[in-house]
Amino acid sequence: MFDRKPTRAAFSALLGAIALMSTACDAVGTSTEASAGGGGDCSMFEGETVTLVVPYSPGGGYDSYARIIAPHLGKELGSEVVVENEDGAGGLLAMNNLMAATPDGTELAIMNGVGVAGGALAGAEGIRFALDDLSMIGRVAEQQAVFVAGAKSPYRTLDDVLKADGFEFASTGVGAADFVNANLLIEILDFDGRVVTGFEGSDESELAVVRGDVDGQTGDLDSRIEAIEAGDEHPLLVIDTKRADVLPDVPALGELDLGQRERALAESLIDMSAFGRPIVGPPGLPEDRLSCLRQALHNSVTNPKLLAAAKKEERPISWLSGAELDELVGRLGDASAAFQQSLRAAHERG
Structure with a gap:
């Protein structure tokens, strides 16, 4: 932490x-x-x-x-x-x-x-x-955000994503929370990822993840929990200082071993989430x-x-x-x- x-x-x-x-x-x-x-x-x-x-x-x-x-x-x-x-x-x-x-x-x-x-x-x-x-x-x-991967994707853990060759995030558009969070995670965790925009609303972006059109997305935990509990999405990381009560086995961004610059970026991202x-x-x-x-x-x-x-x-x-x-x-x-x-x-x- x-x-x-x-x-x-x-x-x-x-x-x-x-x-x-x-x-x-x-x-x-x-x-x-x-x-x-x-x-x-x-x-x-x-x-x-x-x-x-x-x-x-x-x-x-x-x-x-x-x-x-x-x-x-x-x-x-x-x-x-x-x-x-x-x-x-x-x-x-x-x-x-x-x-x-x-x-x-x-x-x-x-x-x-x-x-x-x-x-x-x-x-x-x-x-x-x-x-x-x-x-x-x-x-x-x-907005306690969670990073998830679709059940049809090959990713089950955060380590899987860190080894990925081109992880694709779904986003509703430039400037949306899922866009900001995804881009910052790519930089903080230093993995090969890109953000696909243009989905018309959160329902469409989530459907793309569930269908396997893209690998995953970030989103509010309260909006993702139903898909997680149904097994349609796998939670990989909570964007917070601590783990979510409903996902005790999922790591939090705040507990990861990060370099000084990456840790500062993560702190600012978590602080911004308080909005x-x-x-x-x-x-x-x-x-x-x-x-x-x-x-x-x-x-x-x-x-x-x-x-x-x-x-x-x-x-x-x-x-x-x-x-x-x-x-x-x-x-x-x-x-x-x-x-x-x-x-x-x-x-x-x-």
Whole structure:
């Protein structure tokens, strides 16, 4: 496991504490949002229609989270919250469009934190905004990613992949989390691999892995676990400091014996994964609307009924407040030059 700096260790501990708080029924009264004086008047949203954009096609994890959250958020705001899917450019099309939305909070998006943060840090072509331009409402789920190989591929362990002659990853597009994670793993672990883009959504990319059209992919563990349990995919590596509770026999990136440069890249990749799946708004949201949205989202994701629905669909909630996301954005902005260069190189290859 990495010897992290005290600040990173403290931040990881904070994330763990917040995740535990999110499952408690009385978390509304003890959360950062509730205790920070936020959650002001939401009367400006009464009777409005709020659009929650999913940057991918229907059926994936982002879509599931949005549809679980939407009715509860609507009740908190006194609004109708409708979910719209706006697939394209690995999730970046919707985010670029959000930048032009009226800054009144009636258009929000659930964002691919890893993919967007990676693209923004890389200064990737097609991203027309900086990460700190966005209005951070709150993170609803972590993104503990797992590297899997299809059952029809010849790969059963990470060692098999390290000896591979051209391992092919499936990706929904340049800038997506599966694109960023795959390219960084190729560099960190130094194996012969390439990323195949162009799949229309996570369902199509996963089907390509299961059929054997490509060798494997990276993806959120909560979205891959069903295929893993069915035997359609073999888990090879968890992109985290520690092993996943549901995959105790699968190694974690943080426990591998890496060189100094590779270890630093791995640390930054794991830190970036903490961004998870946040809900964000356009730039320049007035403070009263931002405060309302933050508290309303917090109240929604700590509602026992929502938590029960999320558990039923195997979509765990892991809350991080908007203010804490702002702090994380600052931390990501301080990422090493080597990490940013690796991200740029990945986007150029794409």
